[in-house]
Amino acid sequence: MPAETEWTHLYATIKKKIGLDLNLYKQEQLRRRVLGSIESKGFSGIPELAKAVEADENVCKWLIDRLAINVSELYRNPEKWVELETKVLPMLLAHTQKLKIWSAGCSFGAEAHTLSCILENKFQGSHTILGTDIDAAALDQAKQGNFCEADVRGVPPTILDRYFTRAGERWQAKDSIRKNLTFRRGDLLSDKFDTGYDLILCRNVVIYFTEEAKDVLYRRFFEALKPGGVLFVGGTERIFNSRQVGFEAPLPFFYQRPLEGDNRWRNAS
Numbered sequence: 001m002p003a004e005t006e007w008t009h010l011y012a013t014i015k016k017k018i019g020l021d022l023n024l025y026k027q028e029q030l031r032r033r034v035l036g037s038i039e040s041k042g043f044s045g046i047p048e049l050a051k052a053v054e055a056d057e058n059v060c061k062w063l064i065d066r067l068a069i070n071v072s073e074l075y076r077n078p079e080k081w082v083e084l085e086t087k088v089l090p091m092l093l094a095h096t097q098k099l100k101i102w103s104a105g106c107s108f109g110a111e112a113h114t115l116s117c118i119l120e121n122k123f124q125g126s127h128t129i130l131g132t133d134i135d136a137a138a139l140d141q142a143k144q145g146n147f148c149e150a151d152v153r154g155v156p157p158t159i160l161d162r163y164f165t166r167a168g169e170r171w172q173a174k175d176s177i178r179k180n181l182t183f184r185r186g187d188l189l190s191d192k193f194d195t196g197y198d199l200i201l202c203r204n205v206v207i208y209f210t211e212e213a214k215d216v217l218y219r220r221f222f223e224a225l226k227p228g229g230v231l232f233v234g235g236t237e238r239i240f241n242s243r244q245v246g247f248e249a250p251l252p253f254f255y256q257r258p259l260e261g262d263n264r265w266r267n268a269s
């Protein structure tokens with residue numbers, strides 16, 4: 001087993017190189033993945049890996065790509081998207097016609113494209129959707145809007161037909177759902193956040209973070225939302241201290257920053 005000092009040195013090297021703080025991740029799983037990566041690339045151990053990360057930007061990118069668990073698909077957890085479409089979006093659109101949305105930890109863009117399909121199909125407008133992730137390779141795919149069969153298996157057939165074209169074995173998103181999407185690198189654990197969001201999606205990302213890191217992140221999401229704005233989390237990511245953070249939770253897995261005054265989210269049940 002590598003010595004604790006070796007881990008400390010590797011983490012410090014990565015932090016210096018790209019600003020990512022691996023101390024804020026659950027350690028058991030993370031370390032298992034680092035050790036697996038070392039083996040697959042033929043490094044002799046953590047010190048050699050740290051040296052390579054220091055010397056070569058591409059090794060650092062490769063390592064982050066290995067550590068990032070990019071599993072995603074369009075319309076992942078379909079019942080939650082139905083709730084978003086039938087309850088949350090109408091409520092948000094009662095206050096603005098131009099939604100500012102952020103898919104935080106977007107991986108290869110499946111979540112952002114799903115949202116764009118729903119908006120284009122039912123709530124057209126000049127909405128903006130930003131997708132951010134730490135994984136450059138996943139972001140490249142997100143920018144292309146190109147998906148394999150497994151990525152789109154949950155897409156309703158009429159939506160697939162309307163907003164995607166077949167490109168060999170893959171599916172290409174049409175411009176009508178790509179036009180409002182922007183993707184860029186962003187680290188949820190260290191970046192300064194923009195504010196004024198109507199909706200933030202952060203699903204299946206915080207499961208990798210320590211409890212302390214999660215708590216800080218939820219408070220920062222709260223600040224990044226407009227009053228009335230909603231945070232949409234993953235199916236295993238209930239926020240147990242949501243009231244302490246300031247959120248109301250009118251629906252499971254949707255947390256609202258309260259509106260001032262009387263304009264609360266009344267219609268949700």
Ligand SMILES: C[S@@+](CC[C@H](N)C(=O)[O-])C[C@H]1O[C@@H](n2cnc3c(N)ncnc32)[C@H](O)[C@@H]1O
Nearest residue numbers: 068069071072105107133134135187188203204
């Ligand atoms: C399992 S995917 C979730 C994708 C999508 N949100 C979904 O639910 O289908 C987790 C993503 O979180 C990203 N991630 C991990 N740590 C991050 C960080 N500090 N900042 C931003 N993204 C991060 C990973 O690169 C990965 O793409």
